[in-house]
Amino acid sequence: MALSTLCKCIECHICGFRCYVPRMTEVRRRRKPAGEAPESEASQDASAGDVPKAPMREVLAESAFALFLERGFERTTVDDIVARAGVGRRSFFRYFPSKEDAVFPDHDRCLADMTAFLEAAGDAEPVGAVCDAAHLVMRMYAAKPEFSVQRYRLTREVPGLRTYELSVVRRYERTLAAYLRTRWNGAPDGALRAEVVAAAVVAAHNNALRTWLRTGGESDADAAVEHALATVREVWTGGRAPAGETDGDEVIVMVARKGAPLWRVVQQVESALTDERD
Amino acid sequence: MALSTLCKCIECHICGFRCYVPRMTEVRRRRKPAGEAPESEASQDASAGDVPKAPMREVLAESAFALFLERGFERTTVDDIVARAGVGRRSFFRYFPSKEDAVFPDHDRCLADMTAFLEAAGDAEPVGAVCDAAHLVMRMYAAKPEFSVQRYRLTREVPGLRTYELSVVRRYERTLAAYLRTRWNGAPDGALRAEVVAAAVVAAHNNALRTWLRTGGESDADAAVEHALATVREVWTGGRAPAGETDGDEVIVMVARKGAPLWRVVQQVESALTDERD
């Protein structure tokens, strides 16, 4: 997509945010419809100096969030935000491509983490890998419980933010599906299975996330996600126990129902043999 | 959500579209962020006269779509649309709450159909019911193949339309999940399973839909969806085939030595299953 070539998101080592910093010479047509999450490129380190100057992106995000909580998202204008932050209006759009982006400043990094995680997953059991990857997202939320809970309440009430969040979730889903697709490349209906499993993982994760958010961020986030993902793991990996319990020279006896789809049988065989091998 | 109380969508018996017709006295604050699909209320019949006057909504939708194809979505303004349709600018927003809505004029009705279908499903097998419900969506697309294919190409290129479509898809998913939730009310993890299965069904459907759209709308849409949904049906309904295709409940017992090469095992499994199936 053209957007990705126009939008540089680099990580600020001071504020920890992945900063939206368009090169002025590169910006041509950066028009981005509302509700669309920007698709950032690979990360680069910020080449900032060692003086901890005021991190404008953080200041803007905090001003924006405070105002959204105070008077609501829609009744807060960008002018209000920059007035509170004490900067020029134009600067806001240098750091956030849209008003919605100021509410979700950390998904870009999380998505990059997920991509890196899956790249490093090697030939691990694919469904297990994407389930593990889903934990990264929950951990991002759990790292800032109060913020996450407040944002959840805000998002529930503002249709524009819900829509924006959908596009964010979709990016995670696509990332998981892309990984599964390469792992199941050549398998019958590999792409189909990849998308179905990715959607199931995301749905399970989001169910656990919402439950956790509704407890006010006080329950055990990781346990909630793992419980939810167990549904997916059991169904799509044949309900195997995770680690090698068998040893010795036994043979594998696999029982499958007659109507079971071939790919599922193959998957079970594969995972059983993989377990045996190490 | 407040929107649903402000947006009346009634079906026009002339043009067949579900028309967006706000009561002037009811409209208070109808502000709807871009990219958000309107959540319509239950349908009502239009009380239009029997004179087949020019159905403005259809005229607008056709003008809009033609212009979107000609010069692109973003380079078409609402002023362009109403100029081509020969009506006032204000009228556009009486029929479509946003520019995006003019591209998806038929989802409201389809969603209502799906809701009605599930209400009538009674105590049918729940996963089967939602799979059948998914067919309704595909049939809506298949009813106008050229339009669907053109819109698909348009949607792929316009981020704003993709985001809008996400919110539409989400409404289907929520409808399916709500049905499953009531059916599995009280069951352990009923809500979780409902959301996971709904997401899987939607993902499978969309995979088939995209495949069909990429063939130019010429392949067998229903068969494609059914093939994709088979993945979900088999996994989530205990592997039962939908109708009386299988008889007997035999199982296959496969025994393999631990050191056997994977390809050989797969080969044997495949041939065994193929033999059994016919």
Place this chain on the structure above:
DNA sequence: GAACATATGGCACTGAGTACCCTCTGTAAA
């Protein structure tokens, strides 16, 4: 010191969407 990149501010502009007010027409009640 010249050339250049980066950060920020300012201003004018486009275009979606809204509020408010107007007219016209058909229908039902007085």
Place this chain on the structure above:
DNA sequence: TTTACAGAGGGTACTCAGTGCCATATGTTC
């Protein structure tokens, strides 16, 4: 018949998000 009212449509001015362009610092490098 007249009156009242609701619905359909038009028009105008407004708000606000987002963009393009330009100006101005402040380094940084050659």
